[in-house]
Amino acid sequence: MRDIDITEVKAWAREGGDLARHYFNNVVGKRKADRSWVTQADVEVEQLLRNRIAARYPDHGIMGEEQGVGEIDREFVWSIDPIDGTGAFVSGLPLWCVSVGLMRRGHPYLGVIYMPILDDCYWADAEGPAYRNEEPIRVITAETIDGNDWIAVSSNAHRIFTISFPGKTRSLSSIAADLCYVARGSALGALIGRANLWDIAAGLSILRAAGGTVRGLSGADLTFHDMLDGRKLPEPIVAASPEMISTLRGYVSRR
Amino acid sequence: MRDIDITEVKAWAREGGDLARHYFNNVVGKRKADRSWVTQADVEVEQLLRNRIAARYPDHGIMGEEQGVGEIDREFVWSIDPIDGTGAFVSGLPLWCVSVGLMRRGHPYLGVIYMPILDDCYWADAEGPAYRNEEPIRVITAETIDGNDWIAVSSNAHRIFTISFPGKTRSLSSIAADLCYVARGSALGALIGRANLWDIAAGLSILRAAGGTVRGLSGADLTFHDMLDGRKLPEPIVAASPEMISTLRGYVSRR
Numbered sequence: 001m002r003d004i005d006i007t008e009v010k011a012w013a014r015e016g017g018d019l020a021r022h023y024f025n026n027v028v029g030k031r032k033a034d035r036s037w038v039t040q041a042d043v044e045v046e047q048l049l050r051n052r053i054a055a056r057y058p059d060h061g062i063m064g065e066e067q068g069v070g071e072i073d074r075e076f077v078w079s080i081d082p083i084d085g086t087g088a089f090v091s092g093l094p095l096w097c098v099s100v101g102l103m104r105r106g107h108p109y110l111g112v113i114y115m116p117i118l119d120d121c122y123w124a125d126a127e128g129p130a131y132r133n134e135e136p137i138r139v140i141t142a143e144t145i146d147g148n149d150w151i152a153v154s155s156n157a158h159r160i161f162t163i164s165f166p167g168k169t170r171s172l173s174s175i176a177a178d179l180c181y182v183a184r185g186s187a188l189g190a191l192i193g194r195a196n197l198w199d200i201a202a203g204l205s206i207l208r209a210a211g212g213t214v215r216g217l218s219g220a221d222l223t224f225h226d227m228l229d230g231r232k233l234p235e236p237i238v239a240a241s242p243e244m245i246s247t248l249r250g251y252v253s254r255r
Numbered sequence: 256m257r258d259i260d261i262t263e264v265k266a267w268a269r270e271g272g273d274l275a276r277h278y279f280n281n282v283v284g285k286r287k288a289d290r291s292w293v294t295q296a297d298v299e300v301e302q303l304l305r306n307r308i309a310a311r312y313p314d315h316g317i318m319g320e321e322q323g324v325g326e327i328d329r330e331f332v333w334s335i336d337p338i339d340g341t342g343a344f345v346s347g348l349p350l351w352c353v354s355v356g357l358m359r360r361g362h363p364y365l366g367v368i369y370m371p372i373l374d375d376c377y378w379a380d381a382e383g384p385a386y387r388n389e390e391p392i393r394v395i396t397a398e399t400i401d402g403n404d405w406i407a408v409s410s411n412a413h414r415i416f417t418i419s420f421p422g423k424t425r426s427l428s429s430i431a432a433d434l435c436y437v438a439r440g441s442a443l444g445a446l447i448g449r450a451n452l453w454d455i456a457a458g459l460s461i462l463r464a465a466g467g468t469v470r471g472l473s474g475a476d477l478t479f480h481d482m483l484d485g486r487k488l489p490e491p492i493v494a495a496s497p498e499m500i501s502t503l504r505g506y507v508s509r510r
Contacts, residue, residue: 155423168410
């Protein structure tokens with residue numbers, strides 16, 4: 001069922017990214033001022049996305065990082081993060097992105113993640129493969145893990161977890177980016193903290209379409225319906241190919 | 256003494272970055288193939304830089320990541336890393352850079368680091384401040400550390416160190432980038448493993464010109480003359496403002 005025009009959603013994400021990019025690096029060295037600039041960018045991009053969605057799909061719900069939860073008692077609810085990776089954005093780091101996900105009856109349905117600095121657009125329709133730009137992408141599986149394999153971890157992982165993964169860990173500063181780099185087969189997996197739905201909604205659709213999955217660090221199956229009202233994930237999650245999930249979980253323990 | 260034309264060095268770094276960028280993302284999903292592409296990019300960029308340097312400064316020495324150590328018994332020795340952050344490069348991550356440093360009598364003299372994806376050029380002459388593009392940059396000092404402060408750490412830090420830093424840790428995948436983000440006052444500091452001279456030569460000049468310094472994790476003072484022949488740093492180092500160094504060292508212990 002191709003009831004949503006994803007080409008249009010990609011255009012919205014790109015429009016939001018272009019808007020945010022005007023604020024990027026506009027203030028340097030004044031960290032407090034940087035933070036308020038960013039808030040302004042977040043607010044403007046979210047408003048832009050909400051306007052586009054509401055005009056095109058007036059009977060859909062929307063929940064987003066800045067304006068919070070609207071009408072969620074709908075078949076379709078958009079979950080948007082205007083700038084995922086705020087910390088990266090204020091620090092002049094490149095991996096922040098615009099994340100636009102659509103949930104249907106509480107399940108990830110489709111998603112678009114646009115990274116303005118790389119000009120990379122990751123996306124997945126309700127059917128078919130996941131893409132980086134026009135190229136299909138796929139998660140990877142490793143029989144053995146070598147020193148060049150890497151997983152994405154959150155930037156507070158050093159305080160929360162002991163990680164014995166024999167390869168590298170990288171904190172990309174954006175959960176949406178974490179999921180994209182797993183989906184494209186660059187990272188073997190990602191260890192993600194207690195995210196909000198807008199952090200993961202788009203990425204979950206892209207990851208699934210790329211052959212990947214997520215599971216709670218405890219091993220629990222996950223449902224996302226309860227997150228529509230703004231609740232966070234009940235526990236950290238691991239994202240990877242289905243074959244890698246339990247291996248990766250085994251490398252992580254709570255400190 | 257302004258005996259080196261840094262404008263020209265910046266142009267070389269940019270030329271090298273533009274060359275490397277042609278290889279970036281040219282192959283996706285084939286990790287082994289990706290790695291050989293990169294080697295090709297590394298080799299070509301280093302050759303380009305060596306050609307430029309040798310033509311302009313025939314009596315200077317050169318040491319670099321790919322071709323190794325040449326004549327180092329000279330007053331001036333260039334230390335170049337054609338692509339610092341190879342792992343980032345092959346993974347489609349944005350923070351790889353071209354690093355061109357000049358050592359004089361074993362001391363960092365000047366440096367240029369160019370990040371093609373961000374189109375950011377960090378540089379410092381033998382005199383004067385450090386710059387990001389045309390903007391002077393400066394390290395930061397924090398009286399108290401909050402959850403938004405961050406330090407750059409190496410991608411194997413999880414296996415080597417226990418880190419109790421109360422803010423965030425980020426692994427940018429490039430030592431040269433680590434030093435730039437400290438120099439510009441985004442990161443409070445960086446924890447860097449046993450680097451080669453080509454990883455740090457340019458960054459040390461930029462960091463110093465931005466008011467920062469480095470020290471061994473043990474607290475030892477560092478000299479770099481012995482690294483001209485290809486030896487690595489004797490121990491991990493911490494880079495930060497002089498006021499932050501011992502505070503940051505206190506957050507790190509060996510596992």
